[in-house]
Amino acid sequence: MFRSNRFLRQAMTLASPTPIIIRPIKDGEYIEAVRLYRAAIGPSPTMQCLISKVDPLEWKQFTARRFKLAADEESDSVLVAQRIDTAELVGVALTERYSKESRPTLPNCQFPEGYNQKEAEQIMIPEVQFQEECLAKYGAFWYIDDFAVAPDYQGQGIGRQMAEHIIAQAKQSGRNIALFAASGKLGFYAQFGFEVAGKPCVLGNGMIEGPTPMRLVFPDEIGRAVL
Numbered sequence: 001m002f003r004s005n006r007f008l009r010q011a012m013t014l015a016s017p018t019p020i021i022i023r024p025i026k027d028g029e030y031i032e033a034v035r036l037y038r039a040a041i042g043p044s045p046t047m048q049c050l051i052s053k054v055d056p057l058e059w060k061q062f063t064a065r066r067f068k069l070a071a072d073e074e075s076d077s078v079l080v081a082q083r084i085d086t087a088e089l090v091g092v093a094l095t096e097r098y099s100k101e102s103r104p105t106l107p108n109c110q111f112p113e114g115y116n117q118k119e120a121e122q123i124m125i126p127e128v129q130f131q132e133e134c135l136a137k138y139g140a141f142w143y144i145d146d147f148a149v150a151p152d153y154q155g156q157g158i159g160r161q162m163a164e165h166i167i168a169q170a171k172q173s174g175r176n177i178a179l180f181a182a183s184g185k186l187g188f189y190a191q192f193g194f195e196v197a198g199k200p201c202v203l204g205n206g207m208i209e210g211p212t213p214m215r216l217v218f219p220d221e222i223g224r225a226v227l
Contacts (some may be wrong), residue, residue, distance in 0.1 A: 019084045020083055021082050025078040025079065025080045029080065030064040030068055033089055034064045034067065036092060036149075036150040038060065038063070040151055041148055045183070045208045052116075053115075059112055061112075070094050075096060078092065079093045090150045091150065092146065092148055096143045097142050098134070098141055103132075103135065106125070122201050122210065127213075130180070138175070142177045160191075163188075177194075178216075179215075181212050183210065183212070186212060196214055
């Protein structure tokens with residue numbers, strides 16, 4: 001069930017045995033959101049390449065601050081999927097809306113000690129280049145920056161419901177969507193119509209396949225902005 005308002009719609013999944021709602025994150029939930037985010041993506045080769053030498057507590061605090069800053073930005077949003085019965089957070093997604101007034105840039109924050117910034121640049125630089133290409137082509141678009149479902153709840157349709165929620169919001173605003181899909185997740189996004197838009201990033205001296213650029217382009221008739 002959906003109800004409109006900027007990022008205030010609530011969604012109940014039909015695929016999961018436990019009903020959930022999808023809503024904006026609230027103050028006091030950042031650490032819990034980061035905990036499930038770390039559990040979901042931390043074991044991946046890409047993340048291990050980037051954060052294996054970072055103190056876990058420092059990384060959680062850093063990511064919590066990043067989520068908080070995004071939630072406070074008018075052009076960004078942090079959504080969470082929450083179980084109705086226990087109120088447990090089971091998914092999190094960070095989206096950004098880029099335009100000529102809000103352009104993509106490289107992060108200018110202070111990363112925690114031990115963070116592999118050299119390898120991170122192998123993702124961040126191509127990512128910003130891809131975002132600039134999308135901006136030049138579409139004039140404005142949505143970007144899915146982070147997307148994770150708690151490991152214990154994967155395969156229950158929660159990720160699908162979160163993706164459908166974001167896609168519906170973007171389509172309603174008349175904007176295409178872009179993202180960097182994590183290795184092994186291309187099929188997940190392809191089911192919604194996302195198409196590969198470039199080669200995957202490569203880390204670890206060519207030994208680790210990083211994320212791949214993808215985008216979902218809506219038909220012109222829905223009113224999306226084009227140059």
